[in-house]
Amino acid sequence: MFKMSNEIETSLLIIVLDVNPVQRIIKQETRILTQCLDSTIVFANAHLMQSSNNQLAVIACHSDGAKFLYPCEKPVEIRQIDGQYEKFTMVERTVRQQLQQVINEISLDKPLNGESLISGALTMALCYVARLEREKIAGEKIYSRILVITASNDSATQYMNYMNIFFTAQKMGIILDVCSLDQELTLLQQGCDITGGNYLKVPQLSGLLQYLLWIFLPDPNVRSKLVLPPPVKVDYRAACFCHQELIDIGYVCSICLSIFCKFSPICTTCHTVFKMPGPIPIKMKKKKKTIDIVH
Amino acid sequence: MSNTISGKNLLRPTGLQCKNLQEYLKSRPPEVLNKLYHNPPICLAVFRELPVIAKHYVMRLLFVEQPVPQAVIASWCSKLHFEEHQKVVLILNELNVWKEASIPGGLPGWILNTTFKKNLKIVLLGGGKPWTMSNQLEIDSKPRDVAFLDSYALERWECVLHYMVGSQQQEGISADAVRILLHAGLMKRDEADGSPVITQAGFQFLLLETALQVWYFILQYLDTIEARGLDLVECLTFLFQLNFSTLGKDYSTEGMSEGLLTFLQHLREFGLVYQRKRKAGRFYPTRLALNIATGQNKPLSRDPEKEGYIVVETNYRVYAYTNSNLQVALLGLFCEMLYRFPNLVVSILTRDSVRQALKSGITAAQIVGYLQQHAHSKMIEAGPPILPPTIVDQIKLWENERNRFIFSEGVLYSQFLSQTDFEVLRDHALSTGVLIWQSERKRTMVVTKAGHDDVKKFWKRYSKGSS
Numbered sequence: 001m002f003k004m005s006n007e008i009e010t011s012l013l014i015i016v017l018d019v020n021p022v023q024r025i026i027k028q029e030t031r032i033l034t035q036c037l038d039s040t041i042v043f044a045n046a047h048l049m050q051s052s053n054n055q056l057a058v059i060a061c062h063s064d065g066a067k068f069l070y071p072c073e074k075p076v077e078i079r080q081i082d083g084q085y086e087k088f089t090m091v092e093r094t095v096r097q098q099l100q101q102v103i104n105e106i107s108l109d110k111p112l113n114g115e116s117l118i119s120g121a122l123t124m125a126l127c128y129v130a131r132l133e134r135e136k137i138a139g140e141k142i143y144s145r146i147l148v149i150t151a152s153n154d155s156a157t158q159y160m161n162y163m164n165i166f167f168t169a170q171k172m173g174i175i176l177d178v179c180s181l182d183q184e185l186t187l188l189q190q191g192c193d194i195t196g197g198n199y200l201k202v203p204q205l206s207g208l209l210q211y212l213l214w215i216f217l218p219d220p221n222v223r224s225k226l227v228l229p230p231p232v233k234v235d236y237r238a239a240c241f242c243h244q245e246l247i248d249i250g251y252v253c254s255i256c257l258s259i260f261c262k263f264s265p266i267c268t269t270c271h272t273v274f275k276m277p278g279p280i281p282i283k284m285k286k287k288k289k290t291i292d293i294v295h
Numbered sequence: 296m297s298n299t300i301s302g303k304n305l306l307r308p309t310g311l312q313c314k315n316l317q318e319y320l321k322s323r324p325p326e327v328l329n330k331l332y333h334n335p336p337i338c339l340a341v342f343r344e345l346p347v348i349a350k351h352y353v354m355r356l357l358f359v360e361q362p363v364p365q366a367v368i369a370s371w372c373s374k375l376h377f378e379e380h381q382k383v384v385l386i387l388n389e390l391n392v393w394k395e396a397s398i399p400g401g402l403p404g405w406i407l408n409t410t411f412k413k414n415l416k417i418v419l420l421g422g423g424k425p426w427t428m429s430n431q432l433e434i435d436s437k438p439r440d441v442a443f444l445d446s447y448a449l450e451r452w453e454c455v456l457h458y459m460v461g462s463q464q465q466e467g468i469s470a471d472a473v474r475i476l477l478h479a480g481l482m483k484r485d486e487a488d489g490s491p492v493i494t495q496a497g498f499q500f501l502l503l504e505t506a507l508q509v510w511y512f513i514l515q516y517l518d519t520i521e522a523r524g525l526d527l528v529e530c531l532t533f534l535f536q537l538n539f540s541t542l543g544k545d546y547s548t549e550g551m552s553e554g555l556l557t558f559l560q561h562l563r564e565f566g567l568v569y570q571r572k573r574k575a576g577r578f579y580p581t582r583l584a585l586n587i588a589t590g591q592n593k594p595l596s597r598d599p600e601k602e603g604y605i606v607v608e609t610n611y612r613v614y615a616y617t618n619s620n621l622q623v624a625l626l627g628l629f630c631e632m633l634y635r636f637p638n639l640v641v642s643i644l645t646r647d648s649v650r651q652a653l654k655s656g657i658t659a660a661q662i663v664g665y666l667q668q669h670a671h672s673k674m675i676e677a678g679p680p681i682l683p684p685t686i687v688d689q690i691k692l693w694e695n696e697r698n699r700f701i702f703s704e705g706v707l708y709s710q711f712l713s714q715t716d717f718e719v720l721r722d723h724a725l726s727t728g729v730l731i732w733q734s735e736r737k738r739t740m741v742v743t744k745a746g747h748d749d750v751k752k753f754w755k756r757y758s759k760g761s762s
Contacts, residue, residue: 083335083423085539213354222347225376
């Protein structure tokens with residue numbers, strides 16, 4: 001008759017929005033950033049619309065840093081002006097206001113860097129989830145996921161950070177979804193695969209909202225019931241620690257598992273000293289070993 | 296020759312039926328439904344109560360302007376969950392959220408109800424007219440905080456509950472509220488002096504969680520709303536605006552119709568809204584009004600007032616950290632009280648005490664539900680399961696003890712003049728599958744009530760033919 005349980009299920013969505021002004025598609029057509037923002041806000045509200053227990057956080061990141069847009073420390077006082085649900089109006093206004101601040105704060109003195117600090121924003125998201133987990137009331141269950149919306153390239157310079165984030169997320173049971181607007185992102189794709197999230201490179205930017213609603217709106221536990229695009233084959237190449245380039249075959253430190261594209265006698269990560277590789281010493285060792293066993 | 300045995304039995308508890316929003320709306324005529332969909336808050340409430348897959352369908356169709364082939368929509372759901380898809384289709388049809396439309400190729404398709412779509416878009420994206428209560432207000436000179444509103448709402452609501460159990464602890468409630476309680480069958484007029492006394496259903500009502508109580512009460516109130524000369528659509532819309540308002544914020548009563556203001560006063564009495572004065576021009580919604588229709592997905596309750604207070608141990612002892620007479624009285628429905636201290640009541644669950652409760656129509660599920668719902672946070676932390684499984688099982692076993700009879704309504708045939716008469720009639724009843732019980736020795740048989748007419752006709756024909 002009645003479902004009686006003390007369990008409260010909360011679904012938390014954290015959106016990481018890349019607002020770096022030097023992204024290729026934004027440089028070509030500045031309007032695109034506004035369009036992406038509109039779609040993102042509608043998508044965020046659509047998430048809140050699903051259930052009264054759903055929660056939302058939005059983080060913006062650019063080349064110099066990342067900042068929470070929503071929830072905001074000092075919420076704005078609003079009255080409805082039209083038929084929109086109060087809470088949605090609040091999300092929309094807060095995100096727009098805060099984003100304006102973020103963009104104004106980008107300093108123009110330094111040359112702009114094309115690489116966004118997505119890993120920084122992801123770390124903030126993980127910390128936020130950890131805090132909510134700590135503060136939750138007895139009997140509450142939080143299902144968290146992170147959605148990255150970006151048009152910049154994932155560079156291998158953040159390789160280590162990414163890998164740490166992916167495995168932490170996996171351990172915390174957080175799902176990472178990635179929506180790429182411009183190019184295939186091999187590194188973040190690995191993250192989706194590791195944490196069980198969806199990856200999509202949007203084929204047509206004009207349909208961004210519809211793609212978001214289709215693929216990224218359903219909760220992970222509902223996704224299995226729906227038909228979503230099949231997962232693409234993930235490129236699992238690692239980036240070397242010396243030049244941050246993706247490589248197929250390389251050298252791995254036997255102590256700390258750091259990856260190098262060229263042999264170096266000292267591991268730069270853990271400072272282990274390796275012997276020079278050569279065919280003769282190996283043979284000698286083998287001989288010695290067999291003798292040892294005989295004795 | 297035939298006697299009707301009433302199958303309406305006394306033992307079987309009549310469960311309190313509390314409809315959820317969906318069932319309530321389905322039972323409304325389609326015209327009313329369409330009128331309701333003209334209001335954005337109702338569309339949002341309906342959307343939230345849809346099954347998850349239905350929500351997904353609606354979201355994907357929200358920005359599509361033409362009908363979509365049914366086969367295409369079916370392909371959105373995985374084949375393994377086809378049954379769920381069919382259920383969802385049924386619900387969306389029944390609620391009139393979408394309707395069938397043919398596509399230029401002749402294929403059957405679905406298109407979202409235009410009114411519903413338009414208003415759901417307004418909720419999500421903006422546009423349209425503002426909600427009635429959102430007029431600009433000057434800043435309240437004495438703003439009320441969330442804690443105050445919570446304690447106010449609780450106090451008002453407990454007033455109703457106290458009245459039901461007849462405790463003299465609190466002030467009385469208005470005649471209107473009493474009328475609703477009587478209408479809902481939660482109380483009835485005492486035969487001796489005409490004063491209202493609590494019914495079986497009333498006890499079951501007391502064991503529900505507060506949110507469900509409020510919703511049940513409001514449903515009953517809505518039933519009587521037209522008799523009061525209020526407009527159902529207007530009141531429902533207002534109710535859902537409250538549902539989606541923000542706790543601790545004040546709203547304006549400006550521009551509200553006379554009917555709505557009356558409605559507001561009723562809500563005020565039950566603690567759903569707070570108003571300092573009747574003509575204050577502003578009101579604060581309380582936690583009771585928020586998330587009123589969310590039957591299944593319970594709202595978050597972080598308020599200390601509602602914190603659990605019951606500890607159940609495997610030795611059947613129940614400790615309740617409370618000094619509220621109401622809560623003690625409720626526990627007393629199915630527990631035997633042992634000791635009472637200023638802040639603690641010790642009681643024990645016994646077979647007798649639980650059977651006493653079962654006899655008065657309370658079900659085992661309700662008892663377990665009540666204990667679970669008010670479990671102390673230490674119990675929740677130790678869980679799951681929150682309650683000791685042995686206790687839960689035992690309460691259920693005690694209930695099953697009482698369910699050894701199956702009752703079926705029927706008509707008794709007896710005093711046959713000859714064995715052949717009896718056998719002919721019995722065989723006929725047996726062949727049509729309406730025989731419930733028969734005894735050859737006593738020449739007695741019982742047929743189902745539905746089969747009675749047919750058997751009677753057959754008997755008349757038979758006795759005419761033989762005589």
